[in-house]
Amino acid sequence: MDALQQLPEELLTLRDWIRWSASRFNQAGLVFGHGTDNALDEAAALALHTLHLPLDLHPQYWEARLTRPEAEALFARVRRRIEERLPLSYLIHEAWFCGLSFYVDERVLVPRSPIAELIEQGFQPWLDPQRVERVLDIGTGSACIAIACAHAFPQAEVDAVDISADALEVARINVERHGLQAQVQLHQGDIYQGLPAERRYDLIVSNPPYVDAEDMAVLAEEFRREPELGLASGDDGLDCARRILAGAAERLTEHGVLVLEVGNSMPALEAAYPRLAFTWLEFERGGDGVCVLSAEQLRSLPSL
Template identity: 65%
Template sequence: MLEVQSAEITLRTVRDHVRWAASRFTEAGLVFGHGTENALDEAAALVSHSLHLPAQIPDLYWDARITDGEQRLILERVSRRIETRLPLPYITGEAWFAGLPFHVDRRVLIPRSPIAELIETGFSPWLDAVAVDRVLEIGTGSGCIAAACALAFPEAAVLATDVSTDALALAEHNLARHGLTGQVQLLQSDVFDAVPADARFDLIVSNPPYVDAEDMAALPPEYRHEPRRALAAGDDGLVVVHRILAGAAAHLSENGILVCEVGNSEWALAEAYPQVPFLWLDFERGGHGVFLLTAEQLGTI
């Protein structure tokens, strides 16, 4: 177990614990990317969650003293993060997406898609929010994209699919948490297999498995704790995306759009479909490899 006896003697304030945890994370060579990008932000996230404080710790609290019980929890979590290399959201049981908290565990991928930015703007200028009646999410996992879309389009019916019954059980919990079980329907489906043939949607959105074989082989330990089936997608990372592209046109309304994340497989996709005018989207908060296609453009595939 991580040596913490000296820490118990010298650490007193919120600031002390964040600084100490950040140093230990850096010393241990941890890898980030599940909601934070560096050791200091990870340490702050761990301490704030442990103390039931806001994600952004207010200045008022930085020099507040921590109780013995709070310290034990923080040190235990720091030790677990280092020794197991579990991503922090699996330790705290919570991740944030589009400004919303979601319960997460090892049944699902930890939410981190840049698609959150698009949802926050209602997919403007490509969609008129008040005209969106039906939304389909493929591969819902924790339900975070479906839930955020439901709140962005409060008059729309949302269908969220996943091949994993374990993931759907967790998504159901998260939808109930946000009062969305009446607006979002969950369906076990492998891509479009169980989606009604005559169903049409104004938006199809997906963050499917897209990690290619080379990147899978190089994944750091933190990412290997996530469900392999939610990451791995064959040699080129496009096994699932090919199926989405093949079926999307038949399920989009006349003015509908497909938004899909493919990450580092962006170049492989562009090479596989040189005739398709993928619109690759930019993000203010970082992220890449998300494309948009209209129903008309998909009809050319």
């Protein structure tokens, strides 16, 4: 792309740079979905972060001119976004979830689960927030869900488990950034492995790998930059979900609940478990494929 060969000297203001960047993103056919869903929002977020400015910047500053070093830094990031198809969050090493900032890199998925809305609501009406004493986050990745739950339930102990040692290094960065070392405990293990055997939870929440083989084969390049371990889950997308369901009853307290995200694998999950009355949730900010199951429901299925 000729426009990316040299710094465009005619671009002066922040508004100029955002418009130009968005045009280049659209021209290159970029795919969004890692914090923004369109080229203009992506360009604005990239520019503001590069210039160390807040996302709610007052409109009067859109006409401010960039210095030469600022323009060069932003130009370099625009080029990387296009040429490497790197998701925005990997370029700026930041993602937002439940109103909280998280460090991210290519060792973890970019946080974007609709479960954020449930956390903000304290998982009501399925739980009494004041009675939640233990939470388990399975497949924690960056620990965004675990940390957000720790904020939502300050009285609760939160366990976060992941099979990936690399992911847990990122999770540890975030736990320390949020000062939650005493409340959030990280464990390396596969699903329930690595957790204290006697421990029971009022809430088990998981956004595990759930992309089926067919969808994995056609993923956009931006999504292929994320770790496959956090996405792929067998032919039907349920390899992890089955194992989470199989062990959940033994790990939940009497009135505990499981919140499980399976995205596009929702029809496959219903077909695999016809005796389970799944409660599928709706979200104001979009997203689907998240269900809630009670301990009682799970215990009624001995075949699990």
